[in-house]
Amino acid sequence: MCKIGILFENRDFEHDVYELIKAFYPEAEIHTLYENAEAEYDLRFSVERDNDSYIIKYERTENLSKQETEQKGVISADILSKENAGCGIQDAHALRKENKDNIKYALYQLLVKLTGRTLPWGNLTGIRPAKLAMGMIESGMKNTEAAREMRERYLVSPQKTALAITIANREREILKDIDYENGYSLYIGIPFCPSICLYCSFSSYPLKVWEKRTDEYVEALCREVRETALMMKGRKLDTIYIGGGTPTTLLPHQIRKLLDTVGEAFGYEGLAEFTVEAGRPDSITREKLMAIREYPVTRISVNPQTMNQETLDIIGRRHTVEQTKEAFHLARELGYDNINMDLIVGLPGEDIHMVERTLEQVRELAPDSITVHSLAVKRAARLNIFKEKYQEMSFENNQEIMDLTMKTAYEMGMGPYYLYRQKNMKGNFENVGYAKVDKAGIYNILIMEEKQPIIALGAGGSSKLVFDHGQRIERVENVKDVSNYISRIDEMIERKRTAIATWL
Incomplete structure (x- = not known):
């Protein structure tokens, strides 16, 4: 069994990072670390932060599969704040979501390079993809715009994107007479x-x-x-x-x-x-x-x-x-x-x-x-x-x-x-x-x-x-x-x- 360590020098989005790595390595034994440990790991990730970006690195001691040829890798994700977010994003919840999406997007790219494979649901680690699609449509997006967002922002496969959009529309029709408020x-x-x-x-x-x-x-x-x-x-x-x-x-x-x-x-x-x-x-x-x-x-x-x-x-x-x-x-x-x-x-x-x-x-x-x-x-x-x-x-x-x-x-x-x-x-x-x-x-x-x-x-x-x-x-x-x-x-x-x- 592959043994993986994740060193969190910064604990922002710790759960999301863990779940995405777990999705690529479902059978692995994964340990979350908060300080350098001497234990041996087949693969070690680290997540740190400077003023402008999250930095994710990996290093492994041996090939885990035929696709994995790189011993080390690094990628960064921009950090948005009220000062640099642009588009007038001032809400703390919205900023946090943007930063979460950024780090998951970068980590996914790193994992694809590392493993040589993709996941059908891209970097989505939550349990409700259709809720995400429905939210986009209810916000005023056309089906084509919501589909593009799922493919490009969340890296969902075209097949699963089509499934989520189809279901979101059918759900809206079925629920149209339900009074949510009362x-x-x-x-x-x-x-x-x-x-x-x-x-x-x-x-x-x-x-x-x-x-x-x-x-x-x-x-x-x-x-x-x-x-x-x-x-x-x-x-x-x-x-x-x-x-x-x-x-x-x-x-x-x-x-x-x-x-x-x-x-x-x-x-x-x-x-x-x-x-x-x-x-x-x-x-x-x-x-x-x-x-x-x-x-x-x-x-x-x-x-x-x-x-x-x-x-x-x-x-x-x-x-x-x-x-x-x-x-x-x-x-x-x-x-x-x-x-x-x-x-x-x-x-x-x-x-x-x-x-x-x-x-x-x-x-x-x-x-x-x-x-x-x-x-x-x-x-x-x-x-x-x-x-x-x-x-x-x-x-x-x-x-x-x-x-x-x-x-x-x-x-x-x-x-x-x-x-x-x-x-x-x-x-x-x-x-x-x-x-x-x-x-x-x-x-x-x-x-x-x-x-x-x-x-x-x-x-x-x-x-x-x-x-x-x-x-x-x-x-x-x-x-x-x-x-x-x-x-x-x-x-x-x-x-x-x-x-x-x-x-x-």
Whole structure:
């Protein structure tokens, strides 16, 4: 494994520098340094600043790849200030953004020279490229001007630029009737799963361990629902999303209790969308789907992740491909006309032929939308914790696979409607939602574009309070541990009450 040291003699934009280097060297062991260390590194970067510029240098002790022929390199990025910025830039936030863009532009050029390769999303290290594109368009730029800005300023590939601009325009059309200033969305988390997937880093708990306490959890959750509805009185509820975990780990009577409480507290009138992410096929039954159908739910998910049984076994999803098909057909039989399916590319051992097999079986089912995730292994995932056990497995994702998923989605009558990125994504790609006309997930767009408050209930819920016309965001966190959530529910409610009173 390559060992990289980054010496920050100046700590401006430390996170951005680290993330961009990590994007070029995803498998490297990277150390941030604040003083010269005697430890040996295969590659060492330094970031310093004088009055007029940031100076980035690298030095390496041996060739890291065939492309890397230079032992040393240096590049500089101009520092803008109120005195030399030009164009009348006086706002401190705007100046900081300009300087951040300058240093990332220079560092990217240095890394391209060093490695001999480029990244599909250029020097963008954030998770919301479509939000960037939408902001440009909403500022008055034409599509062609926004595309040029993404290619030239952020060095995004033409293909990804086109994707971001396309999605930004579709998002604007879908959200045109949403009242950002007075509206909000509601997320309700069910943190239980039949088993925990190998790659999962969410707040999920195995149902077998917790099934005797699910009634207690639902009771605490319903209390949070009722109290939060009082806090949000006078605002317009636009979308509800019940996710997890796996919401259908709840029993039918628990589902009814929760949805009755939500209806009584918030009301279901005027919703633009109501999603229940049924999720794992091995948790879906006729009785549960019939219970959900008693309420004005407009959209559900049946999520296979892959249609290759050998991969399902490896990643710990204890269901069969046949169960996925049965759950999907059952939902159609019961009248669900907006069904999403989540897929993951880059799973251990899967090559393009296995992805193609998944896509063909999904095509036969004909869902109304699909969400294609590029595998991202986060620190909490067992796949990362026990990486030695899985190090001999291949994790393949490339542009050919991403092109195949897009081609299949188009052939199924779907177009892209939202995207986001995560850290440590295989291939430095993205997650893309594709949907047929009028079947896009509105909540998915709202959570990514950060246009309005998202109030999150349940263990691990992270509310985003968007205010000052979308210019500021504050978070309010619920504890992740289920026992703590149940015992400290009054504290969770008071956290919310204080934050909503302060910022909204």
